[in-house]
Amino acid sequence: MGGELRGYGANVLLVPKDTTLQVGLGELSFGSMSGEGFISENDLIQIESLESAEHLVGYTPYLYGVVDVNAQKVVLVGVWFDSLIKVNPSWKLNSPKIIDRKDVNSTVIGSSVAQSFGLQVGDSFENSREGRTYRLSVAGILSTGGSEDNQLFVSLGLAQEITGNSALVHTVQLSYAVGKTELKAVAEELSRTIPSANAKVITQVAEAEESFLGKISTVTTVLTVGVLAASAVAVMSTLSTIALERRNEIGLMLALGASSRRIAALFFAEVLVIGLVGGFVGYFLGVGLATAVWLRIFNTPIFPRLASFFVVVGIAVGVCIVASLLPVRQALKVTPSVTLRGE
């Protein structure tokens, strides 16, 4: 479920190492001065080679600048388009296709920007900075409900060219499918490995996730136990009825020389089939329902795991077998001479 909760957005942020310099002469201090900090883009490649990379959902660098559009100042953000939605799957991007991260002619504009300048997907417009003009085609309109609605997203390469910050980024947003405790270890590993950056856990997101996960886990555990108990009772009652209806048949089998073990095996084989079919159908119905609910509530899809299929089918079969123990025992108590008389 943690993976699905990554719809909350990035949970780790890379920021430049402290760029504050102490200015002084000998014992005389003139105070401190700080400059604009950057992370080297070349360092980012290491993120994918770390141990924590197996839990990495996605990451994207951010490079900010300001450009003029129709004589108005607009915040320009350089990103990797293809990773942007991976990191923030709940963002609504109205785009006919995923834009390549190296595409320097396209832009994704925030919904407020689109409204202000009357732009739609497919339109072109110009922006300028320090006397240079760039013509961009609107490839998508982004709606987040946040500050992104007022921004202009372009490929990182183009943003670096426009702002004159070659191979540099301001921040990196990373999304990991792990809990709060593990996130701290991930951040420490990132800080150690990437020389130009400090990694910080976005605590609010991590805590919200953990709290939500805890509540959901409790609710689902209670629900699961309840559903399993109800299923067991239903299976038990159904099998008891079957055993009662088949008293004559069981009596006949015994008269024909069937051993108790053989009759029990026949019942259990039937139960096994019921469990397998029930588990199979239940799994796909459950996944369908969960996907629909999750999409509606969180606007992100869920990713069913193959292992959970086997767990669900295994539990379904297990519940059926356990619930059938009593009815099968009842069935084997049949006295053939009595049932064959029709009593």
Added chain:
Amino acid sequence: MVSEIVELKDVTKIYNQKVSALEDVNLKVENGEWLTVLGPSGSGKSTLLNIIGGLDRPTKGSVIVLGMNIAKLNQNELAKFRRENVGFVFQQFHLVPYLTATENVMLAQYFHSIADENEARTALSKLGLSHRLDHLPSQLSIGEQQRVCIARALINEPKLLLADEPTGNLDHENEQIVLQIFKKLREDGLTIIVVTHNPEIGKLGDRIVEIVHGELSTNFKLLKGG
């Protein structure tokens, strides 16, 4: 081969510690003999048959069948005894309604050893049911259902055939068909015990015993062998 295939010694059966179904019954059945047990309803003749077939246990006494005292066998041993030695023919046929005639016969094979469809079809064909092999019991006449029941009883080549009112539900024509089958089986050397309230059936067998209120009548009639 023992000459006495069945020997009952002082067999008593009391239900619920108060209803006496059989009282000190002593009976011997020779190998290859057709014995008819006559008696009115409630006389204890079905109880006697069930005890000989290992479907029920006596309250007292010994039941020696094929040299084994089956009164002392446990449930699994009794099941083995039944599937290897006894074929049952019931008045109500007790065919499984959702299985075809062939499958009903194969059911007995399945519990005995290996289900063999060809063998089951041959057994049914021998009883004149070659045109009814794939029919469900509900698609068969009463007489045909009883013949399926007989085929099922014979498919594992039992040493003892036990029939409880085998013609009780049949019309005269079908009764004659079934009795002719029994007569042929008797000629082939199969030991048959039939319980019935119809004295006419007894005439086809070797010997008749009567049972009244759970006691065998000493005044039974000995007939000529079939």
